[in-house]
Every structure is written in C-alpha cells, then in structure tokens.
Amino acid sequence: MDLSSFAGPFLPEILLLAGTLLVFLFDVLGVRTTERVGAVAVGATALALLFVVADLGFAPLTFLRTIPAGQLDAAASGTPLYAFTSLGLVFQAIFLLATLLVSLASLSRPSRDRGAPIFFGLLQLAALGMLLVALASDLIFLLLAIEVTSIATYLLVAYTRHDSRSLEAAMKMYIIGALSTTLSFFGASLLYGAYQTTSLLAIARDGGAAGFPVLVLLGYGFLIVGLAFKATLVPFHAWAVDAYDGAPTDVTAFLAGGSKKVGLFAFFLIFLAPILFVRAAAPGGSPFTSGAVALGPVLQITLSVLAVGTMTLGNVLALLQKEMKRMLAYSSISQAGYMLIGIAVGTAPALAGATLQIFAHVFMKTGAFLLVAGVTAWGVGPLIDDWKGLGTRRPFVGVAFALMLLSLAGVPLTVGFVSKFVLFSAAVQAQGYFVWLAVAGLLNSALSVFYYARVLRVMYFEEPAARATPTGAVAGGSEPPVLPAGGLGYGRATAILLAVVLIVAVGVYPQPVLGAIQAAATHFVNLGA
C-alpha cells in the first residue's frame, strides 16, 4: 500500500497538527490529566518519527515511505517553497526525537498539573514548526516556520502562569526574540532586493551570477544576527541562560535539545549556498574592486569568529557556574559553537560532523535537563553542591548522568566523542585556517572537561553535608533532604534510558547513523552546487 496516495509526503506534519488539535479538543472536553493528553502527544510524535525514519530509507520500514522515491534530494526546478532533502529528514528525525524524549518524560509530571493540555499542545505545535523548518527551501517560508516554533516556545516557557521566574524568562525571551525576528526579516528583505527572489534554491543556483553587492552582505549580516538569537551564539546568547534557568526544566530540555537546533539548521540552509557556490564560481565575480574578495570566504570568516567566540565564552562562563541548570545552559551555548564550525567549514564531512553533533546533543543535553528536572522534583536544590553523594545514593541516576556528562565532554565510546572526532577531523581536512578551528575546538573540549568532572566529583566523591542515616530518619536541621522512595516515574525513566542507550550504542557502533548522515550531507552539498 502506498501511503503517499492519500496522506502524501506531509504525513508527519499532519500527524503533529492532528495531535495538537486533539489535545486542545481534549482540553475543551474536560479531559485534562497529564497521562491522557501526554499519551496523545507521545503517540503522534512517535508515529511521525516512524514515518520520517521510513522516508530516510531505513530498511525494515521502507513500506511506510510517504515521499515518492524520485522526489527525495531532487534538484527541483522553479522556486518551490519546500523541498524534501535527506538532510532535512535527518533533522526532522532529530527534532522529533527531542520532542519524543520531552513528552515521554513529561508523562511523569503530576497528574493534576493544570497546564498539561497547554504544555503538550504547544510542544507539538513547536515541533510542527520545526518540521516545517527542515522542509523549507524558501527564505520567507523558513522564517515563518521559525516564527511558528518561536511563538510556541515563548508560551511554553510561561505556561506555568503563576511562576514569576518563568514569566520573567518568557518576557526576556520574547522581547529579544521579537528584536531578532525583525532583524531576520529585514535581512531577508535586503536579500530579496539583491537577488529578486526569496527561493534558497534559486539563490544557490543563480545567486553567483548576480554578483555580491554590499546589499547582499548587509542582508546576510542581519540574518546572522537574527538567527544567532535562536542558535544562542555569543553575544546573542544572554537571554538563553535566563530562559533555560527560569523555564520549567522540561521546557528547558526542549529548548536546548530541540528548538535551538532550528536556528542551526537555518544556518545550514541559508549560509551553505553562498559558501558553496562561491567555491564553484569563477574568481572575478565579486563586488569589490580588487576582484579577489568573494562572499563565501567573508561569511566563513565571520561564522568562524562567532564559533570560536561562542564556544570559548560558553565554556569559560560554564566553569564559573554554581547552579546545575545554568552550568548546563552555558555548556549548551558552547556546544552551539562546535556545531557552527561545521557550517563555517562548509564541506560535506564538516556538515556531517555538525549534524552528528546536533544529533548527539539531543540525547546528552535534553537527557541531562530531563534528569535534572526529575532530580529537582525529589527536592534536591539548584546548586551543583546540592548533588553531593547522589551518585552513590541513587546509582542508576548517577550512572546515567555520568554517561551524559562524559559524552558531553567527548570521552571515547560515547556518541559525543564520535561527533567531535568527525567534526574536528573534517575541519583539519579542510586545511587553511580551519585547522585552527579544530584546535580551538579541542582546547575548548579540554576546558569543558573541568566543569563536567567537577559534577562527577561532587556526585561520587563528596559526602552530603550531613550523612543521611540508612533509615532516612531526619535527626537535625542540617540534614540534606531525604530522597523520596519513588524513582523518576516511568515516563521520565524511559526517556532517560532511551537517551543513555543511544549515547552508548551510537558511541560504540556509530557507523549506521554516521553513514546515513554522511550520505545525507553529501546529497545536500551537491544540491547546492
């Protein structure tokens, strides 16, 4: 049976839209418990993920294909709004995985949480926007899709209405977000003025012939700034720390693991074309009098500086943090710097490395935030020092968190090592000053080990301020909070287990995933050339 005959290639998007509407419908009908609306969200996301994976050509699922074989990675003529690329599908899978992890974990939230329908509904709406971003091949379509996600996430951050910290975080995020959106659209309009088209495919094809007036540079400049907000690049990151810290931690997990990657994929879409076609263009097609300056290298240098600045500042600030969530937030910013390396280098292997890094980050960072949310629910405080002895008191949670941190630090046999290895070696392969990007990345990785190791030390080698007695009896006021007998809840435990299993499985045997991503990246690069 060919599903494409009645559902078409947009089946995953339709599923998420249906899920959103269903959740809101439930809300109206009075079905509001976390378990019920959550189940709808998990189901819709999981189904959508299944179809995306099938479209990627995963062998046992090919009968579920929704995209006709010839349509994938086809260099379409004309100026379509969307295109099906395998890299886009990879990103759809990444976005859906992040959404799935968050919704699974959120099943363990209190059953009578009054915001549950709003939370799950908005989550799916945001995911829908993300899927559309992954399909976009038109500048305006792309920016509008980003807006869909952004508005949903502003609301997600504030969904607990009565928490003033969340409201404050949402307000900050909204104001800075609005500013960035304005800048993005301004940049897009400048580009339209220069190219007479908003189709990214058309720009990639014919943009080289149009030359590079300063107008183009201005357009790309505004776009960099606008998207840097979304991707949390330094110095456009400041909102992110407050938002990550202030938002309900499950929402933070979604912001860090999912919606932030939207910005990075937008970077892929928008900036890869100039970087690539300049490489192919004959010298001399330049707006500058010398005739030797081309758009691509200029953008590459700019993105490289942003990448190095982002990872360095993110890491240094992470070193100084005393609170777990803020440390993870800064770590997340520095990871965005690594990912940007892939775009600055702009070759297929580098793109594959960045994509793998983004893929890995979903499990490491989303998983870590979800775990923090669960541990915080036990009454453990926000400081890193509040985690003293947790590794021995809760061995499974300790091992899971340790694996996530080790993977973030890039220790071999975890996915974090493979992704960094592929990314940095691609930068070295590209030679030129890109080698220094790899060096900066390596130095930063070394730096980051310090603050990850500190958490491990606190978890495993430091006793809680006062030893909890085995019976859990509280003797005095100085006792650390006694951990409740229950675990994380089934949903959250499943999500964390899934993340840990993927961290280790892909770390030990990365070739299937890596091969798929490498192939997708090569297709993508060829599409633009």
Place this chain on the structure above:
Amino acid sequence: MVLSFAVVGLAGPRLKRLEYGGWVAVGFAGAALVVGALIAAGEMLNPGQYTNAQYTWFQLPAAPGVFPHGFELVAGTLVDPISALMLLVVTVVGFVVMLYSIDYMHHDRGLARYYAELSLFLAAMTGLVIANNLFEFFVFWELVGVCSYFLIGFYYEKPSASSAAKEAFLVTRVGDVMFLLGIFLYFYNYAVLGPANGWAANGFVFVNGNQPFLAGVMGGNSTLLTVAGIMILGGAAGKSAQFPLHVWLPDAMEGPTTVSALIHAATMVAAGVYLLAVTSLFLGFTATDQLLIVAVGGFTTFFAATMAVVHPDIKRVIAYSTISQLGYMVLAIGAGFAMVGLFHLFTHAFFKALLFLAAGSVIHAVGTQDLFKMGGLRKPMRLTAAAFAIGGLALSGIPPFAGFWSKDDILAAVYSQLGSHPAYWPFFLLAFAAVFLTAYYIFRAWFLAFSGDGPRDPTLAPAHEGSWVMQVPLIVLSALAVGSGLLIFWPNFQTLLLSGAGAAGIPPVYGPTDLLLSGASVALGVAGIGLAWTLWGNGKVYALSETSVAQPIRRLLLNRYYFKVGYDWIGARGVYSVARAADFVDQFVIDGTVHGFERMFAALSERLRRIQSGFVSDYAAYVVAGLIAVFVLLLLVAPYLVSMAGGG
C-alpha cells in the same frame, strides 16, 4: 565475556548483600576462565590460527593530501597465538586471585568496590589482549591503568597508599603519552606518507596480512619509524616499569597483595611487554630501536635485581624481581625473539603470582611485611613454605621448574645474536649476572621468612595457614610453576610459538640446546642459592649489612639509586613551581576576576533591581553591539583577510 565483566563492574557495587559481590565476581571470573581456556585450547590444538572478527567503528572518507586513502577505524577481536597465550594467563591468574581474595580480603572494608574494580580490571585486560588494532589496544591500555590506580590506592585512608597510586598513575602516564605519540607517528607514516595501499584504510589491524608492513619492508620514513619505535618503547617502559620509569612499581605494593599478584606481577605490567611484542611482530622495529630495547631490558634486569638484594620488605623484593624479570622479556623482544619473550611472560605470570600469593599468605598470617621480623615460618605454614620455594626455584631458573626453560631460551636467543650485534654483549652479560642475583635475593627472602626456630620479633601473631580458598590457588599455581615450562616439549606448543613469530624472518624458538650456556646459568643460580643459604640459612642474620664498608652500598640500594629522590626533586622544583604559578594565577587572577565580576554584577543588579526590563534592555544592547561587531567583521575585517589571502 568482556561484556559479562562489564556487567559485574557495574552491578558489583549493588551486590553488597550477596557476599559483598565477591562470590559473584569469582563466578564471572570462573566463566571467563572457561572461555579463555577454551579459546587457548582451540589455538593450541590447532596452532597458528588467526581468527579475526571486526566491524567498522566509523570511517572517514578519503581526502586528497590529508588522508590519501581515507581512514577506517575498526573495533574487533583477534585470537592468534600470542593473544591466546596471554588470554590463558589473564584468565587463570585472574580466577585464582579472585578466589584467593575471598579469604585474604575478608576483613577489609569496601569489598564491593574491590571486587567491582578487580572485575573491571579483568574485563579491560582481556579486552586489551584480544584487541585487534592499536587504537582499541590503547583504549583498554588506559582502562587497565585507571583500574591499577584505583586498586593501588585501595587503602586510600593510608597516605602512603594514595601517594603510591598517584605516583603510579603519573609515571605510567608519561609512558602513555609516549605510546599515543608513537601511534600518531605510525599513523602519519603509514596513513599519510605511505604509498597507496589498503593498509592505512583499515587502521592498524593486527592481522597476519600486515606483515609486509614490517619496518624496512614497507619503507616509509625510517627516522620517523625509529622515533615511533622509541615512543612505543617508552609506553611499554612506563607500563612494565622498565628503567628509567621503574620507580612506581615497588611503591605500588601499597595495594592489597592480591592486587600485586594479579596486576603488578602477572598481567598489567606484562601489557607493556605484550605491546612491544605485538609491535615487533606486526609493525617491526628498526635496528636502532632494537638496540635501545635490548639496552633497556638488559640493564633493567640487573639494575632491579641489585635493589632486591638488600630490601627488608618481602613484597618489595618480589616487586623488584618483577621489574628484573620483565627486563628479560624486553631484552628478548629487542633481540628479535618476541615469542621467546612471551614464553617467559607466560611462565613468569604463574610463578610470580605464586610468589605473591605465598607472600600474601605469610602477611595474612603474621601481619607484617618485614622479613627481619619473620622467621621459622616453615613449621606452621608448610604449604606456603613449599609454594614459595617452588616459586623461588622457578624464578632462579633451576630445572625442571618453569623459569628455567623460558629464561634459558632468552639467554640462548640473545647469545645467538651476539655474533652479528656485538653491541648486545654488555647487556647480555648484565642479564647473565642477574641470574645469580635473582637466585640469591629470592632465597634470602625464603630463608629469612621460613627457616630458623621462630619469629625474630616475638610480638608477631602465631602463624597459621589460610583457609582452603587461599590454599587451592597456591597448589594450582605451584603445579603451573612446574608444568608451564614443560609445555615447551609439546610439539603443538612449539608450533604455537613459531607461528606467532610469523613469516617475517624471525628465527625459531630455542630449546635448552646450548648445554654450556644452560649449565652456566644453572650453576649461577645454584651458587646464588648457596650464598643465600650460607649467609641467611637456619635463621642466621648476616652481619655484613652492619659493616662500614657495605653500608654506603646498602644505603644506595635501599634508596633505589636515589632515582625517586631525583624524580621528586624534579617534581618538586619543576612541576611544583609550575603548579604554584598556576595556583597563583587561579587564586589571584581568575578568582580575583571572578570576584571582581561578582562584585560588578552585584553592584549592577543592585542598581537595576527595581527596573525589571533593565536586564532585557541589556540583552538588547548586546544584540545591537553584536550586530555592529558582525558588520565590522563582514564589511571590514573579513574582506581584508580574504583579499590578503587571495592577493598574497
């Protein structure tokens, strides 16, 4: 099997109520022994098999000028003659030590930690042995190093134990860095400089087909290869405690005796030798490297033996002996006889583990490690005395004990090369002389501990044998200390050793053919035992150590030729001052900056506290500042850089 160990490592801590996880660990070690024995038996009954199983870990596409042939990193297992031998050693000694621990460690705290770490060690060690390429090898190499660090520092409340653990970690780390550099150099030579071939693409897999890549055959840059070989030697020297990185091993005796037996006698310290053997068989060393390896091995053999001669601590005597014996193996590998070296590794593992466990039995019984406090233990501890004697005879190279066959092979093998490599002469003589010292120091220890009428220190607890779990390992290892050497007469075993040597012109194993040489070494061994008996027999304590002439020598030896003092001095003056500087920077510059920022932000937030949107406008200001910065970059800096690069 490796996986099952990993499971113990993770699950062990949670088995506290199940005999502290000890019996579980023993069970898994037993299972591993069965698997290991089956693999080894398969290899021995059908020698010369190379069973390689691997999958692609990940691959990087070829890039012109950088990786001309691309690069494929694989992970896999290889069972070949040498890994089968090592696997047998690791699983047998591992199981025996695990069993012995049940009683020996019974009174200690933190047993779950102990068994978990020991299981993890065994897992890593078996992984190292069957790894099929250098990268994988390195990962397990680091893992065993970490386990060794944890286990040396097992009694972490004792300052000497935790400082010994740190020392071992730091000293072997020097070797590890060299090893890694060596891998990079080989990689660079073969994968980047190398001619177009399929080899670089499969990442240093140790399969027979790689032998054309032996140095000199494949070409490449010979200077680079020599340096790479030296780096590998450095790595091996760190792990196997060879001169000048030998200092950590005696101090590592701060760990439990079981750990000393398993890690610091039979298995982990042998990993360095194993690395040399593997490198020699699959990559090959240049002639310069070979001479250097011979020099390090030969010198260490003698040098370590001298330090064992005067030491009063029973475990440290055996530790120096380990360094010395590892020197023999290194010597053999340097002379081009990797399989002969591995044969000695094989026999040595059993008789050295036996010596350690016998010593452990003594320590368990009397509660001290000081030989001069012991005495007369022969009567209450007949089995232990016999076991220690068998181990001692094997170590001294007295036929028919195991050490004779393997040590004699080494001497004969090196002797055969003296004609073509006269530079080997001094090191051969040192190794030969060490035979005498070896026999002397080990029997000095035996006589001090076991002969005489009773303990010299009357406050010692009355001695007794351990329970059956401590006796069985002694009996098993005693049998192996006799039998493992005799295996050389089994044709299949000979074939095994020969097939390990491969087809690259490495001469065959020597039996005890050169009677004169054998006779001389046995005579030296007997003389050593005789001297020990004369000086220390029947509970005598020889007074030479008190005379003024010998005192400076004794002090020199007890102070280990002042090597440790020297390293400490370098450490104190060099590293410590760097650390002090770093600390200063940390305290004043970084902390100062942090506190400065803290104060700044505190002041700032105090001012902005009442205006909620103050922060957001700050962030908006960042955005605007960033916008300006991006435009400066885009419009001025980057075009300038690009035009410089393009125009220049």
